Amino acid sequence: MKAFFTDEQLLHDPQQFMRLGRICKPTDLPSRAHALRDALALRGIALAEPRDCGRAPLEAVHSADYLDYLETAYALWRELEVPGVEPGIEVLPNLSPYYNGAPGVARAPCPSPSLVARTGYYISDLSCPLGPHTWRSILRSAHTAVAAADAVLESGDAAYALCRPSGHHAHRDRAGGFCYINNSAIAAQRLWERHGRMAVFDVDAHHGDGTQNIFYARGDVLTVSTHADPSGYYPFYTGYAHERGVGAGEGFNLNLPLAHGADNAVFLQAVDQGAAALREFAPKALVLALGFDSYKDDPISVLKLDLDAYRHIGERVGALKLPTVIVQEGGYMVEAIGPALDNFLRGFQAAR
Ligand SMILES: [Zn+2]
Structure with a gap:
């Protein structure tokens, strides 16, 4: 499997995160990328540097x-x-x-x-500071998603984008939740330009609100997100089951919110439900927004998944047999995200 990353994505080094009225150390640390990189190396997956393709692919989903x-x-x-x-x-x-x-x-x-x-x-909240190197990092993180999408267009198989900073909370013109540029949406739009019928499946612990919003009025991109109940968890204002899309997009957004404390069995049931919706829609290709902040010991988790869950998620997504861009989203327990990615890829590749 091809995988992409550049060290420029490490340049973004946020210093402040206002939480509950306190300035805390941010959780999106550059060391997250090191842990994921090491896990790929152990599986024998080499990381290729994405080409610098400027702002054009970003402008396909974000406002100028x-x-x-x-x-x-x-x-x-x-x-x-x-x-x-x-x-x-x-x-x-x-x-x-x-x-x-x-x-x-x-x-x-x-x-x-x-x-x-x-x-x-x-900038919609206090988790998205802009530092001296933030722009370069987020631009290059988006290029990593573009490179993975292009690899999938070429091979018809799967590729992994080690995106850091993450993207799924970024709206068309709004940063939020550690996210600035919506890498998953950019990858989906790029595949859409070739295939015309796309889906994004978001299995991060948080609702993929930015991705939902970007495609909310479109019937040619199905968005499915399984996540912790937003009534008590970020992003709070969206992610509810009644949000089904608008206009031509009516019926093409599916939210599967889960009670806090949900374990492997509950989460996998939601993944199955999401996979059934994907099969019914029959997209030509898939973007998987993959997060590991559903892990029970993650510092911001309210779910109770163990590491084995990610192997089962990988099996289910792999069994869809779709050309798939796997885009990294959240996961903040640095010691756990490497094994989580390894387990996911183990399941995904076994099911292909
Ligand atoms: Zn998350």
């Missing part, structure tokens, strides 16, 4: 004004001159706009040119 903001905000932040206040070490919002756009509907660019206004408009 949002990408302009992400690309330039840090430099502008350093130049900010506000009497009596020195800007912090990273760009973070100090306001939340009172409108965020309807699901599936593109927002207009931020009406104010102010950097403070745009930061509130484009």
Whole structure:
């Protein structure tokens, strides 16, 4: 199996994460990528460097004004001159706009040119600081997804994108939940351009709200997400079973929220349900948004999966026999995510 990653994805090194009114050490550490890289090496899977293909593949799912903001905000932040206040070490919002756009509907660019206004408009929470190297890292993480998608287009089989930073909480024009650029959506859109009928299956512990929103009004991309009940867990505002899509997308979004504390059996039942929906839709190819924060000892987990669960998830997804781009999403227990990926790939490859 081909797999992709570049060391430039390690450059993003967030320093601040505001949680429950406290500035904490962020959980999206560069060491996560090292752990996943080591697990691939043990399986004999070499990592190839993605080609730098610029902004074009990102613009297929993100708005140009949002990408302009992400690309330039840090430099502008350093130049900010506000009497009596020195800007912090990273760009973070100090306001939340009172409108965020309807699901599936593109927002207009931020009406104010102010950097403070745009930061509130484009960054939805306090887990997404922009540091000196964030843009380069997130751009290259997206290129990793593009390279995996291109490999799948060429081989018709499967490829793994070691995306870090992750992407599934990133909306068309909004960062959130450690995510800035939606790598899974970019891979899906790239495959869609060839195949015209795509699905994204998100098995991270969190609802893939950004991916849902990007494809919410489309009937040619099915989005399925299994995740912990969002009524008490990020992203809180979306991820409910009644969200089925709008317009041409009506009926092409499926959310499978699970009670907190759900174990292997409950989670795998939801994976089976998602797989049945995928079979019925019959996509030409699949993007799997793969997260390991459902592991019982993950620092932000509310689910109770053990490491064996990932082998079974791999078997079920592999058995769909679809050309598949596996895109890495969350998973924050550095000691566990390597074995989790190894187990997933073991199951996935055995079922092909
Ligand atoms: Zn997650």
